[in-house]
Amino acid sequence: MTKIDIEKWNRKKHYLFFKDMTYPLINVNVNVDITNLLKYVKSHHLSFAKTFLFVTTKALNSVVEMRMRIRDDEVIIHDIIHPSFTVLGKNEVFHFCEVKYIDNLFKFSENAEIAMQKALIDESLSDEPGRDDYIFVSSLPWFSFNSITHPINNNKNELSVPRLTWGKYFESAGKTLIPLSIEVNHALVDGIHIAKFLDALNSLSNNIDNE
Numbered sequence: 001m002t003k004i005d006i007e008k009w010n011r012k013k014h015y016l017f018f019k020d021m022t023y024p025l026i027n028v029n030v031n032v033d034i035t036n037l038l039k040y041v042k043s044h045h046l047s048f049a050k051t052f053l054f055v056t057t058k059a060l061n062s063v064v065e066m067r068m069r070i071r072d073d074e075v076i077i078h079d080i081i082h083p084s085f086t087v088l089g090k091n092e093v094f095h096f097c098e099v100k101y102i103d104n105l106f107k108f109s110e111n112a113e114i115a116m117q118k119a120l121i122d123e124s125l126s127d128e129p130g131r132d133d134y135i136f137v138s139s140l141p142w143f144s145f146n147s148i149t150h151p152i153n154n155n156k157n158e159l160s161v162p163r164l165t166w167g168k169y170f171e172s173a174g175k176t177l178i179p180l181s182i183e184v185n186h187a188l189v190d191g192i193h194i195a196k197f198l199d200a201l202n203s204l205s206n207n208i209d210n211e
Helices: 012-018 035-043 048-061 105-122 191-206
Strands: 025-033 068-071 074-077 082-088 094-098 134-140 163-167 170-172 175-185
Touching (some): 035 175, 048 163, 175 191
Parallel strands (some): 134 163
């Protein structure tokens, strides 16, 4: 973890302009081509949800701005960020679950399954206090969508944590696409950084055979 010297930061003016806004978030919704990724998942008998969780987390980690967090009046950069995601339990209620990101799809998937089974027992709706090295992730596999908004609270620090949501994938023009929403804090992240994330995600999805 490193701390940014805000006074010397080339983004200082933009950071100060956006950070105290009532709603400093920007949300982008796109359709991601997962044609090759889905073929790989099926041929290797993998869970699509865990695989997509892996590639999205890896893509986010590749963009420095996605690893930035606001802590009161400081900005820090995490070396690695990890997904905190929702797991559907009994009686159609969900629970929070966290798994450490490691750069190995198969091991990550194994660890995610263990964490999910534990979450179904613990039935938690809170993340570990004091941590902000998360990505907040949700999935809506029952339907596709064109846009989405997220509930937020008044914790300014928490607003710097990116939020990802994906929906039900669908066929279009011979390709398999999945709707993906990414919400980020504009004090730290601009459109070009979202584009870098999406480029990395598309590259990983199309070349998953090399992971």
